[in-house]
Amino acid sequence: MxxxxxxxxxxxxxxxxxxxxxxxxxxxxxxxxxxxxxxxxxxxxxxxxxxxxxxxxxxxxxxxxxxxxxxKDMEIPTATGPKTEQYYTGNLVSSTNRTNIRIYVDASMASLSAEVNSAVNQWNNVPGANIHFNLVTSGSYDILIRDENLGYGYCGVARFPVNGNAGGLIRINKAYIAGNSFDQRQRTIAHEIGHCVGFRHTNWASSGEPQNGTDDIGTPASAIDVPNVGGTDPLSIMNGGQCGSGAAYFSDKDKQAIASLYPVITSGPSGTLSTMVGIDIGVDDGVYFWGLSGLVTKGNSTSINGPTQQYFLPSGKNFSDVIDMAISNAGRGYVWYKDGTMSVGQGIGNFGDYILPKSYVLPAGKTPLDIVGIAILKSNDHCFAFYSDGTFSEGNSTNLGAYAGLQSYAVPPGKTYNDIVDIGIAASSGWFYAWYADNKMSVGTSTDLNYWIPLKSMN
Known part of the structure; x- marks a missing residue:
């Protein structure tokens, strides 16, 4: 950018x-x-x-x-969307790559090495953020920073992240920014690093930028609200058009946005089975527990312990609005709400950055409140919805009965259908896992939830 x-x-x-x-x-x-x-x-x-x-x-x-x-004669923009002023492209650096993003500084940038260090230090010292950059002098790298004559008026250009990797190139118009102060030169570099990890200009809309664009090699870049960071921010380092005169260091909202998109991952449960709004099994057979607390834990079928981080719902939705959550074969997170809408996220942490809420339908006679669990079969992405009257249906995310009508299923002895907290389907085996409010679980088939592994206690 x-x-x-x-x-x-x-x-x-x-x-x-x-x-x-x-x-x-x-x-x-x-x-x-x-x-x-x-x-x-x-x-x-x-x-x-x-x-x-x-x-x-x-x-x-x-x-x-x-x-x-x-x-005083300016045309005042008409508000056409949310006033949230922190935006990202919809693509982020993956959890496996974000803690060691390697930056190689080309020899052409040697005279600005102090500015590069200052910019990197800003990024490495954001409270509550799980993102870290390392400067390397040889070997492999993720981002190259080099000098380039971009022409009059252009201070820097960066590429956006793609496929879980940081944008690979930052070009700085070194001669053009040479007359700027040290703070402003490092600001330009810190700003461009922000684009490499997914941030758009906070003022893109008022600037006339399109919501959906690309970088110089065609990497798509939408403009999606950063969850839970609202309000305008004239002091954001990610404001466009302010090279040489804008804020040189992260504003409070910048820090909030970075921590929101790249949260520190802790270890511990996101709650108990009775406080879960969704449970499902990922493509790697890890079990994800989404709690009413706004935290999600990656554990296993018998333990709600493991890496824990925040998750986010689309604007206007609350955790208590959720009927259930599930994960597709592509690793996207699906969520269904009590008001008859559903949304989709790029991953398991933000459920509105791929598809915003839209309506879904149920088999005749069913309502969202009848659902006790929804799971996605990874082999074909069919959605299985289980109901409190002992029936289930097979469909897709927006029509839960599209492929097969209502069929009966059985629960373990001593259990009722309303005891079910949630149901998930293992990616590797296709087995159906069920969790119950009394801290127990069982494994079976779509018609018998006790078939493979009889009822047992959670750890």
């Missing part, structure tokens, strides 16, 4: 064209016929997070923070 040297015009930055997600230095104001919008513009500036005391009236324009101007 390209960043720019000065700010002028609409919303602190120039209009941007990002067919390859880039932006230029020189700004241009967008004007419209005079309608005496002074008060509206003043209100709009305050809505961006600037205190009233920092806004100076210069006659035909307002001045903020000594170098950001807003024409």
């Amino acid at each position: 390209k960043t720019k040297q000065t700010i002028k015009g609409l919303l602190m930055i120039a209009a941007i064209s990002i067919y390859s997600l880039g932006c230029k230095k020189n700004g241009e104001s967008i004007t419209q016929p005079e309608v005496n919008k002074k008060d509206a513009v003043f209100t709009y500036i305050k809505s961006l997070g600037f205190p009233e005391s920092s806004i100076k009236d210069l006659g035909k324009e307002y001045l903020v923070e000594e170098d950001i101007t807003f024409s």
